[in-house]
Amino acid sequence: EPEVTQTPSHQVTQMGQEVILRCVPISNHLYFYWYRQILGQKVEFLVSFYNNEISEKSEIFDDQFSVERPDGSNFTLKIRSTKLEDSAMYFCASSEATPTGGYFGPGTRLLVL
Amino acid sequence: AQKITQTQPGMFVQEKEAVTLDCTYDTSDPSYGLFWYKQPSSGEMIFLIYQGSYDQQNATEGRYSLNFQKARKSANLVISASQLGDSAMYFCAMRPNFGNEKLTFGTGTRLTIIP
Numbered sequence: 161e162p163e164v165t166q167t168p169s170h171q172v173t174q175m176g177q178e179v180i181l182r183c184v185p186i187s188n189h190l191y192f193y194w195y196r197q198i199l200g201q202k203v204e205f206l207v208s209f210y211n212n213e214i215s216e217k218s219e220i221f222d223d224q225f226s227v228e229r230p231d232g233s234n235f236t237l238k239i240r241s242t243k244l245e246d247s248a249m250y251f252c253a254s255s256e257a258t259p260t261g262g263y264f265g266p267g268t269r270l271l272v273l
Numbered sequence: 274a275q276k277i278t279q280t281q282p283g284m285f286v287q288e289k290e291a292v293t294l295d296c297t298y299d300t301s302d303p304s305y306g307l308f309w310y311k312q313p314s315s316g317e318m319i320f321l322i323y324q325g326s327y328d329q330q331n332a333t334e335g336r337y338s339l340n341f342q343k344a345r346k347s348a349n350l351v352i353s354a355s356q357l358g359d360s361a362m363y364f365c366a367m368r369p370n371f372g373n374e375k376l377t378f379g380t381g382t383r384l385t386i387i388p
Contacts, residue, residue, distance in 0.1 A: 191374055203318070203364060203378040216375060249316055255374055262308060262368075262376055264318035 162186045164265035166252050172271045173242055181237045181268045183252030189263070192235045193253040194227065196220065197267075203251065209235065242272045275300045277365050277379035285385050286355050293340070294350040294382045296365030304370040307348040309339065312362040312381070321363075324348060325370070352384075360386045 165184045173179050185192050194206040207217040207227055214227065226238045235254075239246055252265040276299040286292040298307065305326045311319040324332045324339045332339045340349040348367075352359055362383050366376040 193375060195376070202380045203366075203376075205375045205377065208375050251318060253376075262320060262366075262374075264310070264320070266317045269316065 164252055164254055164263050166250075166265035166268050168268060169266065170269045170271075172273065175244055175272055176241050179239050179242055179270065181239075181250050181252075181270070183235045183237075183265055184233055185235055185252065185254030186263055187233070189254035189256055191215075191255045192229070193255075193262075194237045195251040195253060195264075197249045197251065198245075199248070206237075206250075242270075244272050246270060247272045275302070275305075275367055275369070275377040277367055277377055279365055279379035279382050281382045282380070283383045283385070285387055288357060288386050288388050289354055291351060291353045292355050292359075292384065294352075294363050294365075294384065296348045296350065296379060298346050298348060298365070298367050300367065300369070302369040302371075305367055306370055307339070307341070308366045308368075308376065309337070309348075309350045310364045310366060311359075312364060314361070318364075322350065355386050357386050357388060360384060 167182045192209040195203050197203045205218050207221045208215045224240045228236050249267045249269050251267045255262050278297045307324045309321040322332050322334045322337045322339050324341045331341050336353045338351045362381045364381045365379040368374045368376045
């Protein structure tokens with residue numbers, strides 16, 4: 161069964177450093193998303209990506225964040241200068257054009273020290 | 274804007290009993306989808322069940338069923354014959370059926386199955 165994959169599974173970084181989180185969505189999906197879950201809290205939408213551009217972003221997704229689909233298969237989230245409050249689980253998700261179950265990757269647990 | 278409310282922060286249920294996890298929602302979108310996800314302690318988000326707002330019948334997937342009451346704006350998850358492996362966080366979510374389909378999540382319910 162096709163699945164969304166994410167790397168790395170865990171990342172520890174120093175405050176102020178740049179991190180890149182990688183995702184490989186399901187191959188025939190058209191919509192791509194990043195979500196964030198701070199420990200013990202609900203899952204929050206960060207950004208959606210369709211047709212090679214951002215279609216919507218939340219207020220969390222400020223200038224420190226960027227997304228890219230560099231090669232038609234990978235989908236990346238970059239945080240330019242990490243803050244302590246960026247520590248969270250980051251989920252990538254993808255979906256088809258028609259409403260179906262949203263497919264989430266296993267997540268990347270980011271810890272900013 | 275969409276909003277999901279899960280009023281049960283935690284529930285304890287005896288193994289083999291059925292359990293209902295509550296979810297109410299609010300939206301102005303005429304067409305939308307409702308989802309339930311399971312998040313075990315390992316952290317991944319596992320899709321369980323989907324209900325479309327215009328579906329005539331309540332969705333079922335194995336031991337999971339969704340009690341959809343559109344007029345009440347509720348989409349409760351029912352797990353029959355609970356098992357120890359059902360212990361996890363459960364999130365209700367929704368998204369519009371048109372547009373970019375981003376999901377809005379509730380705060381979750383932590384379900385613990387007691388042997």
